[in-house]
Amino acid sequence: xxxxxxxxxxxxxxxxxxxxxxxxxxxxxxxxxxxxxxxxxxxxxxxxxxxxxxxxxxxxxxxxxxxxxxxxxxxxxxxxxxxxxxxxxxxxxxxxxxxxxxxxxxxxxxxxxxxxxxxxxxxxxxxxxxxxxxxxxxxxxxxxxxxxxxxxxxxxxxxxxxxxxxxxxxxxxxxxxxxxxxxxxxxxxxxxxxxxxxxxxxxxxxxxxxxxxxxxxxxxxxxxxxxxxxxx
Numbered sequence: 001x002x003x004x005x006x007x008x009x010x011x012x013x014x015x016x017x018x019x020x021x022x023x024x025x026x027x028x029x030x031x032x033x034x035x036x037x038x039x040x041x042x043x044x045x046x047x048x049x050x051x052x053x054x055x056x057x058x059x060x061x062x063x064x065x066x067x068x069x070x071x072x073x074x075x076x077x078x079x080x081x082x083x084x085x086x087x088x089x090x091x092x093x094x095x096x097x098x099x100x101x102x103x104x105x106x107x108x109x110x111x112x113x114x115x116x117x118x119x120x121x122x123x124x125x126x127x128x129x130x131x132x133x134x135x136x137x138x139x140x141x142x143x144x145x146x147x148x149x150x151x152x153x154x155x156x157x158x159x160x161x162x163x164x165x166x167x168x169x170x171x172x173x174x175x176x177x178x179x180x181x182x183x184x185x186x187x188x189x190x191x192x193x194x195x196x197x198x199x200x201x202x203x204x205x206x207x208x209x210x211x212x213x214x215x216x217x218x219x220x221x222x223x224x225x226x227x228x229x230x231x232x
Contacts, residue, residue, distance in 0.1 A: 001025060001026065001027045002025075002026055002027070002048045002049065002118055003026070003027045003028075003029065003044065003046060003047045003048050003049075004021055004026045004027070004028050004029070004047070004048065004049045004050075004051060004114065005028075005029045005030075005031065005037060005040055005041065005044075005047050005049070005050045005051065006018065006021070006028060006029070006030055006031070006051040006080075007031045007032075007033075007034065007036075007037040007050070007051065007052045007053055007056060007061060007064065008030075008031075008032070008051070008053045008056070008080065009032045009033060009053065009055075009056045009057055010053075013053075013080075013103070014030060014032070016107075017051070017080075017107075017110070018030060020107040020110070020111065021111075021114075024111050026114075029044060029047065032056070032057070033056050033057040033058045033059070034056055034057070034058045034059025034060060034061070034063060034064045035058050035059060037050070037052070037064050038059070038064060038067060038068075041068060041072070041075070047075055048075065048076060048118060048121055049075065049076045049077075049078065049114055049117060049118065049121070050064075050065075050068065050075055050076070050077050050078070051078050051079075051080050051114075052064055052065055052077060052078070052079050052080065052097075053079075053080050053081060054079060054081040054082075054088070054092075055081075055082075061079060061081070062091065062092065062095055065077055065079070065092070065095045065096050065097055066095045066096060068096065069095065069096030069157070073155045073156055073157050073158075073160075074121065074157075074158060075121075076098050076099075076114075076117040076118065076120065076121045076157075076158055076159075077096060077097045077098050077099075077157075078097065078098060078099045078100065078101060078113060078114065078117060079092045079097050079099070079100040079101070080100075080101055080103060080105070080110075081100065081101075081102065081103060082102070082103040089192065089194075090194075090198055093195065093198040093199065093202065094198065094201075094202060096157060098117050098120070098157060098158065098159045099113055099116075099117060099185075099191060099195065100191070101113055101191075109190055112188055112190065113189075113190070113191065116185055116186040116188065116189055117158070117159075119186065120158040120159055120161075120162045120184065120185075121158045131143075133165070133168040133169070135168055135171055135216075135227065135229050135230070136216070136229070136230050137149050137150045138168075138207070138216070140164060140165060140168055142165070145161065147161065147164055149207060154206050154207060155206075156203075156206070159184065159185075159199060160199060160202065160203055160206075162183075162184045163180070163184055163199060163200075163203060164203070166180070166183050166184060167217065167225075167226070167227035168227060170226075170227070171227050171229040172226060172227065172228065172229045173226060174220040174223045174224055174225070174226045175224050175225055175226060176223055176224040177193055177196045177197070177224050178193075179224070180196050180224065180225070181193055181195075181196055184196075200217060200225055203217055204217055215228065216228050
């Protein structure tokens with residue numbers, strides 16, 4: 001049974017969401033402020049998904065997300081927020097979220113987003129096959145779930161890991177935003193397709209010496225992105 005933490009201070013929204021999560025087979029932990037959420041994540045390391053509201057008492061959801069990502073790249077994070085401005089969505093992703101759902105949301109949409117993210121979380125955790133990708137200074141090990149540059153580990157979220165794996169599988173092949181969405185987020189993804197671009201920017205910050213002039217994760221103008229391999 002997958003474990004979901006929900007950080008939401010409005011009782012009616014939290015209660016409605018908890019009921020629907022339990023009906024769909026999830027074990028649910030509840031927090032009404034940022035400090036409670038961080039304590040639960042510390043005491044329950046096998047939480048799979050964290051649903052974070054932004055405007056909560058004490059530490060806000062953005063800061064909770066940032067602190068989670070300082071020590072935990074494996075938990076999936078979805079923001080539940082009434083803040084719908086474009087800059088808020090981008091900021092949520094930039095501090096480490098995997099997805100966002102704007103209030104009011106339907107239970108069907110939320111469950112679909114959670115299940116899509118769970119697939120990436122579980123792929124990130126699977127250790128069934130010994131497969132290693134090598135590209136220039138980079139190596140990706142599907143057993144240890146480690147991504148390295150020049151031997152140094154680069155911490156990736158489940159979404160980032162799935163993106164890197166797909167890029168390395170398709171090295172030197174231009175991949176459109178739609179192809180990346182279908183492969184990483186799933187064909188049933190109902191969110192903003194710009195989530196691809198935000199994750200690409202976040203990845204570049206981690207892997208490129210100069211993110212504004214990427215050497216490896218390159219833009220293919222009018223098409224999408226590609227991972228530049230050796231000799232290309």
